[in-house]
Amino acid sequence: MPARVSIDVRERGGDERTGRHFVDIASFGSVSRADSTPHEPANPMGDTFDRVDTLRDDPRDDIPMAHRMQRFVEALQIRIVKKLESFEGDTSFRLDNWERDGGGGGLTAVIENGDVWEKGGVNTSAVHGDLPDRMVEAFGVEKKPFFATGLSLVIHPRNPHVPTVHANFRYFALGDDLMNPDDQWFGGGADLTPYYPHLEDARHFHRVWKEVCDRHDAVADYDAFKTECDDYFYLPHREEARGVGGIFYDYLRDDPEGTFFFSREAGRRFLRSYVPIVERRLGTDYGERERHFQLVRRGRYVEFNLLFDRGTKFGIETRGRTESILMSLPPHVEWRYDYTPEAGTPESRAMWFLTPRDWLDLDESDVPEG
């Protein structure tokens, strides 16, 4: 797979802010920089991403967790963007580097109108400054310096047989000294939103996440994270889950080192959780009927993101970068009044999947007929 990260830099991110106990490295902004030169002054290990990753994996106690997490999500962003681009012919991701007024910035990577990806965004950001009032209120803490970094992605494939997917991996720290933050925690997760669901796909997705959690069982609990995901990605006004779930976790603060390792492995498993499903479903033909159903179901996705998603609401309320926050919205959407699929159709069968279930305990005999 050729390295083919296309760059359309709108703004360059900030530079080193060593006085703030961390370096803002959310600002790689050119092909040469992203493709061959690591952000840090020297990298004796070589110039491939894998090697950079290896270097970054070495447990470090001389740089803050904030910094390690930021490096990780930025490397992960490139890896995911490249893999997704490998599905496309001429269409590539556009990269927008942006700065935040209060401090920090991010890199928004968006693909639109691809053959496979109708729209997708893979964003990283690393922002810092004084905690906005809205966050002071939400966290119930005093106004103090904060640092937040994370990767967030949403992928809307064109083919209705390929599920939409969302994932994010986040870190938050409070206090003056990022080497010894007053408080710090990790959050994240991944969830799958199929249009024409298959138990096989739901099971694959959940199996990957269960394996990651099980390998880090001191900090991660698949059953609890799955339940949190089911509870969170739920549309009460539709009495429907957003999709077949996955894992969701927040405020993991007890063991930062262990949670970082878990987050890192979870992030790296993302492609393994999703790509096999894409490869399995991409060849399935579809017509207007499937497309229509997909657009109506995407309406539910919009409803969730704008009515309920905490990240979206929070981002909008704190005056985050609108285009990065709303890049999660699907490209084409339909709302029909009182749409209900006819009984016995594949569309009505899909609804069975929109009730939280223990997919890993089910087999095909549990799935209702089409």
Added chain:
Amino acid sequence: MPARVSIDVRERGGDERTGRHFVDIASFGSVSRADSTPHEPANPMGDTFDRVDTLRDDPRDDIPMAHRMQRFVEALQIRIVKKLESFEGDTSFRLDNWERDGGGGGLTAVIENGDVWEKGGVNTSAVHGDLPDRMVEAFGVEKKPFFATGLSLVIHPRNPHVPTVHANFRYFALGDDLMNPDDQWFGGGADLTPYYPHLEDARHFHRVWKEVCDRHDAVADYDAFKTECDDYFYLPHREEARGVGGIFYDYLRDDPEGTFFFSREAGRRFLRSYVPIVERRLGTDYGERERHFQLVRRGRYVEFNLLFDRGTKFGIETRGRTESILMSLPPHVEWRYDYTPEAGTPESRAMWFLTPRDWLDLDESDVPEG
């Protein structure tokens, strides 16, 4: 214009609830009932809507304001539905009568896929019961019986040259005795959302509402209501108005009788505020470019309704009827990443209209070139 209100009744509304000091008349549910028979046992004045309206206009002190307002919005709904249907060939409104678990119900009138109206809803409801906790909190009152009735409409035309419009007229009462409520207030308004705006249209729309307000200046203040509309229908994350505004008012409680007369006249002026604009723009040709712009702009409409609209949020939070609340969402919508119209195009000119302005003080020389 033939009477052509098509009926597709899902559920019949409740019947008389005389023990509650009012009659639930939100439940007219058949052609014969809606088209020829008034809701009340006897109507000596005849069987046309105009006559029913005339009857309903007589100042009455023997029935509660709640009841008078409900009758008014239900008659207005039929009038508006009929007028809108007169633009269509084969497509007509579908009427859904629904009941609310806690008391009362409504009539949702929806048109989809018409030649002129791609999607539109004209809803009335009259609900009552014990104030839901969410409202107790919002109004800062004790839990007591409430009654609410109103009409709410949103029309999404197919032709991008014809503006989308929204209006609502509402009444709320608190207390055991609707003849002497502990508190009661009116709210409402109308706002216009053009895709390819014309000053002439904005001026026409505002002129109609200013005239109504001026005729009821003891209770209605156009300047104040216009400013409230501008403030309310604003998307802070886009730094854009939803459209060219109109009027918006709420909690008008000082002079119920005078405010009812104002609300009634405002409701009746709705068609006059909108239909001449439709007639003026309906013949304008459009192609893919205009259609695309319309779909992207409709995305903003969705963002406003789901992120900010109090009625939507409130309805969803209090578990109102989802399909009636969300019938305001446009039929087809697009989100493109970081969409910005090219300078000097009609699409970029449209943006000039999305800053609140005193349209009635402007003339064509104030409008920037296309």
